[in-house]
Amino acid sequence: xxxxxxxxxxxxxxxxxxxxxxxxxxxxxxxxxxxxxxxxxxxxxxxxxxxxxxxxxxxxxxxxxxxxxxxxxxxxxxxxxxxxxxxxxxxxxxxxxxxxxx
Numbered sequence: 246x247x248x249x250x251x252x253x254x255x256x257x258x259x260x261x262x263x264x265x266x267x268x269x270x271x272x273x274x275x276x277x278x279x280x281x282x283x284x285x286x287x288x289x290x291x292x293x294x295x296x297x298x299x300x301x302x303x304x305x306x307x308x309x310x311x312x313x314x315x316x317x318x319x320x321x322x323x324x325x326x327x328x329x330x331x332x333x334x335x336x337x338x339x340x341x342x343x344x345x346x347x
Contacts (some may be wrong), residue, residue, distance in 0.1 A: 257287055285329065290318040292337050306336040 255263065266273045293303050293314075300310040300318070307328075316322035317332075324332070333341040 252286075282314075285324060286318045286320045289314075289324075289329075289332060289337075292333070292339065293318075296337055298337075303332070303336045307331045 260274065261273065265276045268274075268277070293300070298306075299311075300314040302310045304314045309328075313322070314332075317324045330341050333339045
């Protein structure tokens with residue numbers, strides 16, 4: 246679970262509780278069903294904020310638009326793996342790690 250860094254920031258669980266209701270509610274369960282995609286957008290958003298970048302700045306680093314970054318962060322558009330790698334490594338200076346659990 247993510248730690249709260251300052252008073253105006255919510256953890257992912259707090260964000261979901263506030264915007265989608267507690268676990269067990271219809272809206273929250275619909276979110277949880279689509280959670281893998283939502284999680285990617287939320288992780289990019291959180292990492293971008295930690296790096297102190299605007300959507301426009303991140304977009305500029307990887308040669309795309311602010312609109313595209315916004316759509317990924319808000320789960321409107323799914324991101325290709327190659328694009329995700331570019332966002333993480335070039336845009337955010339990080340390292341993408343994936344795992345498969347069986």
